[in-house]
Structure formats: C-alpha cells, structure tokens
Amino acid sequence: MKTLSNSQTQVEIGSITEGSLSSILQAYEIHNLIIIVDENTHDCCLEYMITSFPELKRAEVILLPVGEENKVMEVCFQVWQAFTEYGFGRKDLVINLGGGVVTDMGGFIASIFKRGLKFINIPTSLLGMVDAAIGGKTGIDLDNFKNQLGTFSHPTHVFIDPIFLSTLPGEEIFNGYAEMLKHALIKDQELWSKIRTIHSEEELTTKEIIWTSVKIKNDIVEGDPSENGERKVLNFGHTIGHALESYFLDKTPISHGHAVALGMCAESFISMKREWISKEDFTDIETTITASFPMISLNADEVSAVISLMYQDKKNESGKILGSLLNGIGSCLYDIELSEKEIGESLFHLSLLANPMN
Numbered sequence: 136m137k138t139l140s141n142s143q144t145q146v147e148i149g150s151i152t153e154g155s156l157s158s159i160l161q162a163y164e165i166h167n168l169i170i171i172v173d174e175n176t177h178d179c180c181l182e183y184m185i186t187s188f189p190e191l192k193r194a195e196v197i198l199l200p201v202g203e204e205n206k207v208m209e210v211c212f213q214v215w216q217a218f219t220e221y222g223f224g225r226k227d228l229v230i231n232l233g234g235g236v237v238t239d240m241g242g243f244i245a246s247i248f249k250r251g252l253k254f255i256n257i258p259t260s261l262l263g264m265v266d267a268a269i270g271g272k273t274g275i276d277l278d279n280f281k282n283q284l285g286t287f288s289h290p291t292h293v294f295i296d297p298i299f300l301s302t303l304p305g306e307e308i309f310n311g312y313a314e315m316l317k318h319a320l321i322k323d324q325e326l327w328s329k330i331r332t333i334h335s336e337e338e339l340t341t342k343e344i345i346w347t348s349v350k351i352k353n354d355i356v357e358g359d360p361s362e363n364g365e366r367k368v369l370n371f372g373h374t375i376g377h378a379l380e381s382y383f384l385d386k387t388p389i390s391h392g393h394a395v396a397l398g399m400c401a402e403s404f405i406s407m408k409r410e411w412i413s414k415e416d417f418t419d420i421e422t423t424i425t426a427s428f429p430m431i432s433l434n435a436d437e438v439s440a441v442i443s444l445m446y447q448d449k450k451n452e453s454g455k456i457l458g459s460l461l462n463g464i465g466s467c468l469y470d471i472e473l474s475e476k477e478i479g480e481s482l483f484h485l486s487l488l489a490n491p492m493n
Contacts, residue, residue, distance in 0.1 A: 137346055141357035143271060143289035148346050151257070151296040152187050159228075159255070159292065160190035167227035168194035169218070169252075171241040173201045176233040179302040180259050184232060194230070195221055199237060203391070204384060206236050206275050208284065214244050225249045231290075234260035234307075235267030235391060239282070242273035246288030256290045259299040261311025261340060262392055265318070265348040268293050270356040270369075279384050280447045281377040287361055295349065300340045308336045309427050310392025313372075315344070316423065317399060318351040321368045324465035326351070331423045367459055367469035370450060372399035374458035375478065378444040379431070389431070396428040400488075401481035406461040408477060416464055421488070430489035438482045442475050 136149035147154040160168065168191060172181055177198055185191045197214055199205065229252050231241030238256045245254040258268035274285025300308065312333075319327035326347055333339055352369065359366035376391075376398025383389045389397075400421055407417035433441065442456075450457045450470075456478070459469045 137342070139350060139353055141353055141360070143360065144269070144291065144293055146269060146293045146295065146349060146353060148295040148342060148349065150298070151294045154294060155292070156255075156294055157188060157190070160188060163228045164190075167221070167223050168230065169197060169221075169223060169227060170194045170230045170232055171197045171199060171214075171237060171244070172232050173199045173234075173237050175201055175302075176237065176259050180232055180299055183298075184257070191230075195223075199233075199240065201236075203236060203276070203380075203388065206240050208275060208277070211240070211244055211247075211275060215248055218244075218248050223248070223252070225252060227252055229254035230257060231255065231268075232257045232259065234258065234263045238263055238268045239272070239274050239285075242271075242288055242290065243275055243285055246273055246286045251288065254288075254290050256293045257299075258293070258295060260303060261300060261308050261345075262314055263311075264295045264297075264300075264345055265311055266314040266352060268295075269349060269352050270366075271360065276381075276384075279381050280444070281381055282449070283447070289360070295345065297340055297342060297345065300336075305336055306390070308339055310390050312339055312427060313392035313396040313399070315339070315348045317369075317372050317395060318348045320399065320403075320420065320461060320464060321371050321459070321467035322351050322355070322465060323347070324463075327464055331419070334427065365469070367450065368467040369459075370469070371459040371461070371467050372396070372402055374398065374445060374448055374450065374456065374473065375401045375441075375481065377448065378441045381444050382437070382441050393428055396424050397431060397485060400424045400430075401478075401485055402458060402460055404481040404484050405473065405477050408480070409460070411460060411462040411468075412464070416461075419464075425488060430485050432486045432489040433482055438479050441482060442478055445473075445478065 229245040231238045245252045256268035258264045271289035274282035277283035372395045376394040380394035403420045406412045456473045
C-alpha cells in the first residue's frame with residue numbers, strides 16, 4: 136500500500152482491503168452511509184465492496200444513469216430528493232464508487248446537500264484514478280457545456296485499487312492513458328519517455344505507473360488547490376478538448392479521454408507553430424497520440440462551431456480564450472491567449488490527420 140496526502144485528502148494506492156477504509160467506516164457506525172454508483176459499477180463493483188466491507192451492508196445505494204449526457208442538474212435534483220427522503224444529515228458519509236462521471240457528480244451532489252457532506256472517492260476507471268477523483272473539482276454539465284456548474288470540494292480519502300480495472304473494456308483504459316500522457320507532457324520528461332511507447336493495457340495499469348501519474352497531479356493540486364495559478368497547467372489539452380467533447384455530445388459522442396488526446400495534439404500543434412516546442416517534439420507527440428486515438432475530421436462550419444463553444448470555457452477572462460501550451464516536453468505555460476486563427480489551423484490539422492489522402 137502506498138499513501139500520499141495533501142492538505143485536504145489522503146490517497147491510498149493498492150489493495151483497498153488492506154487500507155484504512157474499514158476503520159473509517161467503523162467511525163461512522165452511528166451515521167448513515169451512502170454509496171453512489173452508476174449502472175456499470177452497480178453490476179461490476181458493488182458486490183465486491185459489500186462482500187469485502189460488511190459495514191457497507193447497511194448503506195443506502197443511489198444509482199445514477201450511465202454516461203456524460205446524464206451529468207446534469209435534473210439527475211442531481213432526483214438524488215437530493217432521495218437524500219431528503221432517507222433523512223441524510225451533515226454528519227453522514229457519501230462514497231462515490233465509479234469513473235470520472237460518478238466522482239465528478241457524486242462529489243458535487245455531496246458538496247451541495249445541506250452545505251456539504253463528507254465524501255470518499257473510489258475510482259473504478261483509469262481516468263478516474265489518475266485524474267478525476269483527485270483534486271477536489273466537482274461538477275456537472277449545463278446545456279452541453281462541460282462542467283459549467285461545480286465546486287471545489289475535496290474528498291477526505293481516495294482509494295485507488297487496480298483490481299477494479301479488470302472490469303473495464305480496453306478503450307476505457309486508454310481514456311486514462313490520455314491523462315497520463317498529459318501529466319508527463321506538462322511535468323515529467325522521464326515519464327513521457329517511459330509511457331509514450333506503451334500500447335498494452337497491462338503496462339498502463341501497473342501500480343508504479345499509476346502512482347507516478349497520481350503523484351504529479353497531487354503535487355500540483357497541493358501547491359494550488361483552488362486553481363489560481365500553476366494548477367492551470369493540468370488543463371493542457373482541455374481547452375480544445377472540452378469544446379470537441381461538447382460539440383459531439385449530441386451527435387456521436389466521444390469519450391473524455393479521446394477528446395483530451397485530440398486537444399493535446401491540437402494544442403501541441405499551436406505550441407510548435409509558436410516555436411515553443413521543436414518540430415521533432417511535436418512529431419513525437421503526434422505520433423504517440425495517433426497510435427492510440429483516432430483523429431476527427433471537421434469542415435469549416437464545424438470548426439467555427441467548436442471555436443464558439445470555447446468562448447464558454449471556465450478559464451477565459453475578458454472575452455479571451457485562454458489555454459495552456461507546452462514550452463518543452465515536461466514543461467507548460469498557462470493563461471496563454473489563443474487566437475481563433477491558430478485554433479482553426481490546429482483543428483484543420485487534426486482533419487488532415489484523419490484524412491491523410493486529402
């Protein structure tokens with residue numbers, strides 16, 4: 136069992152049955168326990184948790200519908216109404232058991248109800264483990280705009296157990312790979328060299344690789360818990376990526392990891408055009424991303440629509456689109472104004488990658 140902490144959260148990586156969860160649950164003996172799951176984790180993970188921790192047999196289970204399209208206020212209202220009917224109070228404990236949607240949404244639900252219930256995250260996806268479950272960002276979508284409503288509210292504990300990854304299809308593992316690549320590109324050249332050639336699920340899901348990626352995020356969050364400065368480098372790939380994810384949400388949805396991979400490719404292209412990274416480094420990034428993630432093709436009208444969505448990004452100021460760009464492998468700058476022209480060029484570049492014969 137490996138443990139790391141920041142001022143808000145203790146993170147444990149290893150077998151969940153060997154960690155501190157049992158003693159935490161015992162401390163809530165006279166209080167309610169609430170487990171929030173989605174349909175997938177209800178079927179694949181809940182029984183293991185209840186079997187491993189008898190204290191959870193008395194927990195109330197709240198079932199969320201699967202998918203980003205259900206990460207909306209209407210579903211939150213239903214959960215809050217259920218909380219009220221069950222008589223949950225401020226000293227009760229919420230346990231979010233699921234991927235990024237469950238931890239984002241469950242954390243938001245807990246942070247709002249009666250001005251805040253304590254909650255624990257148990258991520259069951261690689262993306263949840265290395266990114267979404269850590270850092271205290273909770274949120275839901277509004278009118279197809281990603282995470283427009285949310286709070287900074289940190290879990291007391293995050294339990295990362297690779298055993299849950301065995302329940303995932305391969306494509307879900309590579310969603311987490313996108314965030315691991317991001318952590319390497321913004322902060323750790325050695326990690327980049329190690330994971331850029333990984334293309335097997337087994338290599339991506341070792342405790343050591345997960346630990347390295349988690350530690351990068353945890354260290355950045357500890358230095359800037361409310362995203363006033365350096366934490367913004369964690370948004371690399373997300374300015375364009377979130378807009379692409381939002382654009383395709385009511386068409387043929389793409390996963391968050393896929394969108395971030397596309398965003399990193401596009402934002403690396405802008406970094407290269409500004410001569411902040413070399414053409415060789417960009418080619419290395421592009422080759423790595425395209426080996427694991429399909430590119431997308433956009434026409435001129437679609438590019439304009441994606442750029443329009445970017446004006447709703449939370450990081451913007453004074454009507455300017457702000458993002459994070461690389462200035463080397465393992466180094467990133469934030470609060471960089473991105474022009475519509477260079478965003479458009481980067482999206483057309485993705486289209487050329489998707490249609491190399493054109």
